Amino acid sequence: MVTPLGVLGAELEQEELIEFEEKEAIEDGTGTDDSEEVLAEEVPVETIPVEDAVIEDSTTPEQAEEKDDEALEESVESGTSENVRENIVEESYESSEYTASGRNGTVNWRLDHNGTLYLSAGTLANSNIGGGNRAAITKIVFNGKVVAPEDINGLFTKMSVKEIVGLNQLDTSKVKDMSFMFWITPVEKLDLSKFDMRKVTDARYMFGHCEDLKEIKLGTNFRFLNTNASLPDGIWRNTSTGKEYSANTLMKTYNGKTMAGTYVKKEGQWIRDSKGWWFKRGDGSYPKNQWEYIDGLWYHFKANGYATTGWAKRGTQWYHFSSSVVRSTGWFKVGGKWYYAYSDGAIASGLTQIKGKWYHFKGGNDGSMTTGWLKSGSRWFYFHGGNNGSRATGWNKIGGKWYYMTSSGTMLTGMWNINGKTYHFKGGNNGSMTTGWIKLSNKWYYFHGGNNGSMAKNKWVGNYYLQSSGVMATNKWIGKYYVGANGKWIPNYR
Secondary structure (H helix, E strand, O other): OEEEOHHHOOOOOOOOOOOOOOOOOOEOOOOOOOOOOOOOOOOOOOOOOOOOOOOOOOOOHHHHHHHHOOOOOOOOOOOOOOOOOOOOOOOOOOOOOEEEEEEEOOEEEEEEOOOEEEEOOEEOOOOOOOOOOHHHOOEEEEOOOEEOOOEOOOOOOOOOOOEEEOHHHEEOOOOOEOOOOOOOOOOOEEEEOOOOOOOOOEOOOOOOOOOOOOEEEEOOOOOOOOHHHOOOOOEEEEOOOOOEEEHHHHHHHOOHHHHOEEEEEEOOEEEEEOOEEEEEOOOOOOOOOEEEEEOOEEEEEOOOOOEOOEEEEEOOEEEEEOOOOOEOOEEEEEOOEEEEEOOOOOEOOEEEEEOOEEEEEOOOOOOOEOOEEEEEOOEEEEEOOOOOOOEOOEEEEEOOEEEEEOOOOOEOOEEEEEOOEEEEEOOOOOOOEOOEEEEEOOEEEEEOOOOOOOEOOOEEEOOEEEOOOOOEOOOEEEOOEEEOOOOEEOOOOO
């Protein structure tokens, strides 16, 4: 158990205090941990065995941590989506098979643990299906005919849906607004063969940012209205007639009576020559001086059309590409520094949890893993060096001195009780464990040296006696020995 001993927290008055020299503060506002709680940390009775290990091999930071923690827990980046119910279904869906349920109009919906949203037959009142669980929905199943209202703006917007089963059971004959219907949805195939869009007047961005869409089935009553429907760029081939259309041409000329059928997006291909890699689109063109979304990932192409290698910035986010144009993900090392990229290639910055361990990455145009001391607000943190890099907790020996970090990584200062032993840590920008004599609030204490560091109690230290409170005794008998005003034993005292 770690508890503060505030009554002894006065400033040090010991003349020979060691000046703090080891910390080279990395002033950075990121990495703040809001937790003030100090949790129990285990420490032996007599000595502190933890050494600040610096790993010299070429293992990644993640591997270095796994060597010391065989039970490494998986990152808890994702949480259970909040169950938001607007109109609770009268019949019970409380089975553990489902995480959320509700009603929209007369349509009952329920979401299972796999992210599949089931819709019963009925009439929708609005476009809000799934309540507040949109991001958790990966698949939709229509279990009967669902009649849509006049406005289904954003019906599937920003869902994580890759598959929609039974979409041909959605009755759109009354719909007037289909704008943003599939906006930013990673769906790959859409069966719109039964869509009746004869009353639709607004289909803006219906397929906006649907970069994963590769196949679309269109019927006789389907209409694009205009190119604002934002069908993904590329060459779309009618699988029945073999005719090919650019996205713009298909949206401008589509006629359901003569052009209904399944359209497949023609894939491009990567080509390498003596100058590097470039991408040939399905229509024969190639991207240049831009970012291009290819097979679920973003790539950057220079003005000459060749893919960028090394570092590239998109908006405020940095990415890294290897010499073979492979986007770097996970841990990777460049110029002797460690970096971490998420699965989409975005470089991590600030305080980041990776498989249960906390790391800090510099912000701005740097992004490399922080090592050493970091000050956030008024608190100090330490990140291991070498190939480790994780945030230090518990006892750590740094530069020959002992420090104690809470479970949230905050360096302790002042007087603390740790597992029944009392320790003192210097204040300000120091924080190292105090050893030897120290005067606090006009009272003297003694802390053992070496790897012990705990407060001396109920024992003699030389000619001085430390009482059960740790305070040096003065002007009193200790058994048959007498100590004077300065605490020193006076031989032959009468």
